[in-house]
């Protein structure tokens with residue numbers, strides 16, 4: 001059978017991450033003095049990771065490019081940061097700007113302008129660079145599993161409507177954005193939550209999961225890689241290559 005070798009070759013090419021698979025990196029906080037926990041990456045390691053993206057021939061694409069049918073370059077990667085910590089402005093943004101890398105920020109609007117969180121003026125300045133897209137991370141960053149357990153179905157549905165719709169309206173009015181891409185707090189999502197997000201006008205929602213986003217992934221549970229301080233060298237290369245966390249090869 002002359003067909004078999006050709007088929008085997010096709011299968012061999014089909015096994016690695018597909019061309020349309022894109023690793024979406026999820027960061028939270030940055031610290032110039034070093035990592036202080038799983039959600040904090042030192043400025044030094046973040047800078048090294050961005051250098052690695054540039055050296056490896058990867059192209060950083062805006063998150064929206066994964067969603068709008070854009071033709072992506074062969075080695076595409078997307079960058080996000082959740083929670084609106086002020087170190088996004090002081091540590092992350094200067095490094096992104098140096099490389100001309102785009103990133104999406106997922107924000108809880110009522111928490112902004114206080115304490116260690118971003119100021120609206122800082123968000124507007126980053127947005128004006130053309131690199132930064134501010135998007136909702138719900139209103140209050142609640143754990144929806146916990147909140148659902150302590151409410152009637154009707155009360156939870158009402159809470160959910162506010163948690164999903166209000167930040168869209170606030171970001172749209174303060175920053176003029178479409179505010180139609182969501183990141184789930186704590187990565188928690190299920191069919192009912194996804195349906196509520198769709199109803200609130202979102203076009204997609206991002207979770208965690210430690211694997212690449214693929215063209216076939218459900219639009220309201222798109223996986224991302226939480227990036228750690230230990231993601232250097234080969235470990236970071238595996239993330240860029242879209243190899244699932246915990247997979248041996």
Ligand SMILES: [Zn+2]
Nearest residue numbers: 082083185186
């Ligand atoms: Zn968060």
